[in-house]
Amino acid sequence: MQTTDISPQITRPARYLGGELGSLRKDPATVELTVALAFPDVYEVGMSHLGLAILYHLLNARDGIAAERVYAPWPDMATELRTTNRPLTTLESGRPLATCDIVGFTLQYELSYSNVLAMLDLAGIPRRRETRSAEMPLILVGGPCAFNPEPLADFIDAAVIGDAEEALVEVAQAVLAAKQAGESRERLLERLAAIEGVYVPSFFAVDYQADGRIAAIRPLREGYVKVRRRFLADLDGAPYPTRPIVPFMNTVHDRVAVEIARGCTRGCRFCQAGYIYRPVRERSPGRIVSIIEDSLAHSGYEEVSLLSLSTGDFTCIEPLLKELMTRHADDKVAISFPSLRVGSLTEGLMEEIKKVRKTGFTLAPEAGSERLRQSINKGITEADLLDTTRSAFALGWRIIKLYFMMGLPTETDADLDAIVDLAGQVKRTGKGTPGGADVNVAVSTFVPKAHTPFQWEAQLGIDETLRRQQRLRDGLRQKKLRLKWHDARLSFMEGVFARGDRRLGAVLEQAVDRGCGFDGWHEHFRFDAWEEAFAACAIEPTWYLRERMEDEILPWEHIDCGIPKSFFAAERRRSRGGDPTPDCRGGKCHGCGICDFETLRMRLIDDVHMPPRPPAREQFTPDQEGRYRLRLRLAKDGRARMISHLEFMNVVQRAVRRAGLPLRFSQGFHPAPRISFPDALPTGVASDAEIIDLELYRPVEAEEAVLALDAQLPEGLRILAGALVDWRTPAPATSIAASVYHVRLPSQPPADLDDRLAAFLAAEHVPALRDKGDGRRVEVDLRPGVVELKRRQGELILTLAKGSPTLLAGHLLGLEIDQARRLDIRKTDVRLVEGAAGAGSEEKFHCEPL
Structure with missing residues (x-):
């Protein structure tokens, strides 16, 4: 998407810019197949998803294949696209989705299904498979929700079940071969069905009984009876991207993410x-x-997240963590674990984690009582939890988050009260912690999922969920503890679609037609519209929350996850008796049927051999006396002018890290880089005069530093000048007395513009309304911040000590703020207070003292 396509009213325009460091745009002349990797949620959520990043780099490593990204546009941008009749396009090349060969959606969450249909609508791609022509893209899905893709079965051509690294490449090759051979869509689907792990919904028919249950799932192709999940046998040998895309904006998980185990x-x-x-x-x-x-090295991030379902269980976790801290602690790089299991945490691990800064500390007991933890096979005791939290508080953590579920099978009010009691005990383990200790309790509602021992269980309805939430709230309030809970209506909807069948496709269409989208976001979730959609299709949603019979045909019966139904049924019976099933990592095999013990088997690695460490370089320590200041003048243009001030700061900070400049840091628990920025430049305004100071702990050659840093900046940002100045020189925000802006006049400026300028300069006060960004406007006085106004050769030249050039230009030209934001405005220079330029730097920076 071009920056000129983004309305000034659009929130967070950085979502739609593309061109981030690490993104890949291939020459169209070399591309035979285009794959749009689609994430049905907003950019900052999708950019945090590791799986899509892996597939992006894996496909782009292939000659002739271009993988490009697309995310669900936020409602304001979706409205803009509809209003202007523009299609949804990819970030890399602005290619309309309808012209791609494959559009592949990742399904991470059932409540994103409405966004899948909305994105197809915005792309101009017919929703239902049978209404699409052969020229339309192949619509593909994958991810955990693809293990029951039936609610989307009428809208997709195929689903990848399981690990996608190898399967998606094979799908792309099959589509390319079919394209080159000029084959029909039906023949292409037959090619895809021959690939292990690929499910083609149109090759199955579903029959229903009078009571609504499934009577049969009939295969329509001989030999295509079940689709077995695709497995990646060797994770260690699989390709992994080491040049991550670095967004302009902060994302949900803003760090280097590495999957250490699957x-x-x-x-x-x-x-x-x-x-x-x-x-x-x-x-x-x-x-x-x-x-x-x-x-x-390629990102400049200051945090690393070690990903797995249970990171603490990783065989070599302690030596790995110690090695990482040895290599990166001096660079102020923190290590975080997103999933910590009680019992796998040791004091040694916690000591390593806190060396740079204490990252989040979340523990998941899941249930409050020992009985219920035994039933769900959680395998931890109350004593385990209390020992762990006691150690965490003693090592300096002040807040611990506990995660529980309510509504688990056989749960009683006594089990709910046990959550309250256990949380209170955890808080008491922090008694005496300097600064105090606190516990946050988060409780979600249990949603039965396909391919689990609890896939047959009933789910709580909305009223009972609310009752139990209130009981927990009341109990925790008495212990002065906070509760964060999941919206009962959202859990209800998740449960309906998690075990849904093909009949829900009609409901989904009705809901999207009623404006549903971003259903996982409270501010956009419209339960009333969903109720109308269910009613219009004569479907009672609570029917999908019922307990299923073990001999009942389930909607996902023809999807083989590798574990037989009989194993799940046996585990369900064991849960009712509170019988544990030991971890097979170091003990007896469960007999779940996954492993063939040859190619497909558990692969635990105890080899702690590490690659050579890079040559040691001088590191900053707080007691170093050296203090040097490098002053830079940057240009901000093109797509970069659409990033906000906070985003601009993040981009620069990470570029400085990548350039390896000897930057000083603040002290304390959360060391921050010492970089001084000017006052915020309005989004959409270009600049040739952004003055930034870097505080260094040793001197550098200014020219070398400028070259190193300039090479790390994304398109639209470049360094115009750099010089070492006295470290006591005032920071840019305090040393800039005024900024000069050039505003290109519209083709028909007001006839009385010169009179307006004179009247403005003669006035003592000039009131105007400023948009606060939340729908409110406040009155401000424009006059005090204006130093000088000129009109010259089709331009206004504004010299401002403070204030918004956009607001001022709009006022002078008689424009509404939306129109003013479309003006071509460029900051061309700054004027510094006397002595603030730094000795000898005035000429380099074209800065004249005011």
Whole structure:
């Protein structure tokens, strides 16, 4: 998408810019197949998803294939696209989705399904498979929700079930071969059905009984009876991207993310991921260290997240963590674990984690009582939890988050009260912690998922969910603890679609037609519209929350996750008796049927061999006396003018890290880089005069530093000048007395513009309304911040000590603020207070003292 296509009213325009460092745009002349990797949620959520990043780089590594990204536009941008009749396009090349060969959606969450249909609508791609022509893209889905893709079955051509690294490449090759051979869509689908792990919904028919249950799932192709999940046998040998795309804006997970293991053997009976990602496959510590080293060098991130379903279970976690801290602690790079299992945490691990800064500390007991934890096979005791939290508080953590579920099978009010009691005990383990200790309690509602021992269980309805939430709220309030809960209506909808069938496709269409979208976002979720959609289709949604019979045909019966239904049924019976199933990592095999013990097997790696450490370089320490200031003048143009001030700061900070400049940091628990920025430039305004100061702990050659840093800046940002100045020189925000802006006049400026300028300068006060960005406007006085106004050769020249050039230009030209934001405005210079330029730097920076 071009920056000129983005309305000034659009929030967070950086979502739609593309061109981020690390993004790849191939020459169209070399591309035979285009794959749009689509994430049905907003950019900052999608950019945090590791799976899509892996597939992006894997496909782009292939000659002739271009993988490009597209995310669900926020409602204001979606409205803009509809109003202007423009299609949804990819970020890399602005290619309309309808002209791609494949559009592949990742399904991470059931409440994103409405966005899938909305994105098809915005792309001009017919929703239903049978109404699309052969020229339309192949619509593909994958991800955990693809293990029951039936609610979307009428809208998709195929689904990749399981690990996609190899399967998606094979799908792309099949589509390319069919395209080159001029084959029909039906023949292409036959090619795809021959690929292991690829499900083609049109090759199955579903019959229903009078009571609504499924009577049969009939295969329509001989030999195509079940679709077995695709497995990646060796994680360590799989390609992994080390040049991550670095967004302009902050994303949900703004860090280097490395998958250290895939799969889990704990066997928690509610956990779909624990079953559909078996067996455990670890990546070697040496490979992990190399990936992190390269990723940090190419990104400039200051945090690394070690990803797996249970990171603490990783075989070599302690030596790995110690090695990472040895290599990166001096560079102020923190290590975080998104998933910590009680019992796998040791004081040694926690000591390493806190060396740079204490990242989040979340523990998931799941249930409050020992009985219920035994039933779900959680495998931790109250004593385990209290020992862990006691250690965390003693090591300096002040807040611990506890995550529970309510509505688990056989749960009673006594189990709910046990959550309250356990949370209170955890808080008491922090008694005496300097600064105080606190506990945050988060409780979600249990949603039965396909391919788990609890896939047959009933789910709580809305009223009962609200009752239990209130009981927890009341109990925790008495102990002065806070509760964060999941909206009962959202859990209800998730449960309906998690175990839904093809009949829900009609409901989904009705809901999207009624304006539903971004259903996982409270501010956009419209339960009333969903109720209308169910009513219009004569479907009672609570029917999908009922308990299923074990001999009942389930909607996902023809999807083989690798574990037989009989194993899940046996685990369900064990749960009712409170019988544990031990972790097979170090004990007896569960007999779940996943492993063939040859190619497909558990792969645990205990080899702690590490790659050579890079040559040691001088590091900043707080007691160093050296203080040097490097002053830079930057240009901000093109797409970069559409990034906000905070985003601009992030881009520069990460570029400085990548350039390896000897930057000083603040002290304390959260060390921050010492970089001084000017006052915020309005979004959409270009600049040739952004003055930035870097505080260094040793001197550098200014020219070398400028070249190193300029090479790390994304398109639209460039360094115009650089010079070392006295470290006591005032920071830009305090040393800039005024900024000069050039505003290109519209083709027909007001006839009395000269009179307006004179009247403005003669006035003592000039009131105007300023938009606060939240729908409110406040009155401000424009006159005090204006130093000088000129009109020259089709331009206004504004010299401002403070204030918005956009607001001032709009006022002078008689424009509404929306129109003013479309003006071509450029900051061309700054004027500094006397002595603020730094000795000898005035000429380099074209800055004249005011």
